[in-house]
Amino acid sequence: MSHAPTLRIYLDGTMLETSRAGTFNFMNVLRHAVQGAGWHIEFHQTSPEARHLAPRLDGYALYHMEPPTHDRALTFRRAYHYPFWQIEPVPQRWRFHVARSRFDPQGVDPDEARDFADRLRERVLPGRAPRRDGPVLVPLQGHIRRCRSFQTMSPVEMLTLTAATGRPVTATLHPGEHYDAADLQALENLAARHPNLTIGGNTAMLLRDCAFVVTQNSAVAFDGYLLGKPAVLFAQIDFHHIGLNVADLGAERALALAETRQSEFAAYLYWFLQQQSVNASRPDAGERILAQMRRGGWPI
Numbered sequence: 524m525s526h527a528p529t530l531r532i533y534l535d536g537t538m539l540e541t542s543r544a545g546t547f548n549f550m551n552v553l554r555h556a557v558q559g560a561g562w563h564i565e566f567h568q569t570s571p572e573a574r575h576l577a578p579r580l581d582g583y584a585l586y587h588m589e590p591p592t593h594d595r596a597l598t599f600r601r602a603y604h605y606p607f608w609q610i611e612p613v614p615q616r617w618r619f620h621v622a623r624s625r626f627d628p629q630g631v632d633p634d635e636a637r638d639f640a641d642r643l644r645e646r647v648l649p650g651r652a653p654r655r656d657g658p659v660l661v662p663l664q665g666h667i668r669r670c671r672s673f674q675t676m677s678p679v680e681m682l683t684l685t686a687a688t689g690r691p692v693t694a695t696l697h698p699g700e701h702y703d704a705a706d707l708q709a710l711e712n713l714a715a716r717h718p719n720l721t722i723g724g725n726t727a728m729l730l731r732d733c734a735f736v737v738t739q740n741s742a743v744a745f746d747g748y749l750l751g752k753p754a755v756l757f758a759q760i761d762f763h764h765i766g767l768n769v770a771d772l773g774a775e776r777a778l779a780l781a782e783t784r785q786s787e788f789a790a791y792l793y794w795f796l797q798q799q800s801v802n803a804s805r806p807d808a809g810e811r812i813l814a815q816m817r818r819g820g821w822p823i
């Protein structure tokens with residue numbers, strides 16, 4: 524009888540299908556690393572019932588972007604772009620290990636970082652060179668009239684302060700979020716009070732030439748780093764290190780500093796993705812996966 528620990532990985536949709544078929548590269552690397560450590564691995568369909576049952580089973584559980592269900596469970600998610608991944612004991616990005624780590628640009632080779640950032644930009648944001656002569660871009664997320672625990676104020680209040688600077692501002696709506704009649708009315712009222720504010724537009728197209736990004740914690744700001752765009756952050760997030768954090772600076776000062784902000788964008792992207800995440804395409808990916816699992820408390 525085998526006493527090897529069992530790792531059950533709970534997935535759905537295409538991710539489950541490709542994992543079982545062996546065509547999901549990150550999961551292939553993870554499976555090889557875990558099995559190489561002497562563990563047994565199983566793939567399961569995630570569901571409320573499966574999550575409810577998981578704590579009663581022996582072994583360990585891994586979820587994709589779902590909260591861990593017990594102290595032997597971890598969660599994983601993409602670190603904004605393929606092939607970069609993070610494995611964590613909590614689902615909130617602002618509580619990830621990288622969020623609590625110190626970024627030191629002196630620990631990054633500038634030439635290597637520049638080449639890395641250039642290649643990544645060409646792959647995920649191809650196109651002409653960016654400019655900074657466009658409006659301030661505010662990519663809205665959800666619950667725009669609420670201030671949640673990880674935010675300094677509601678998104679509507681954030682947009683109000685941004686529009687009050689007098690600069691041209693464009694706020695875009697998230698295609699995956701639901702905005703009710705009260706949300707849309709709040710935005711309409713705000714635009715009526717501020718002629719410099721436009722509601723709507725193509726976020727990706729606006730990002731290339733915007734002056735800077737103002738957001739709670741949208742991934743758009745992370746992509747903005749690839750285009751050399753400063754970010755004013757009104758909420759907690761894992762990529763806060765080179766952002767202008769309203770919780771620390773106050774909204775007025777953060778918005779003013781964004782006008783001329785220059786940051787170590789390439790060094791930061793290299794540090795965040797290449798040094799702090801798992802690059803599933805690199806030879807050391809398996810060991811990095813095991814290291815993140817150990818950091819999460821697993822005896823592997």
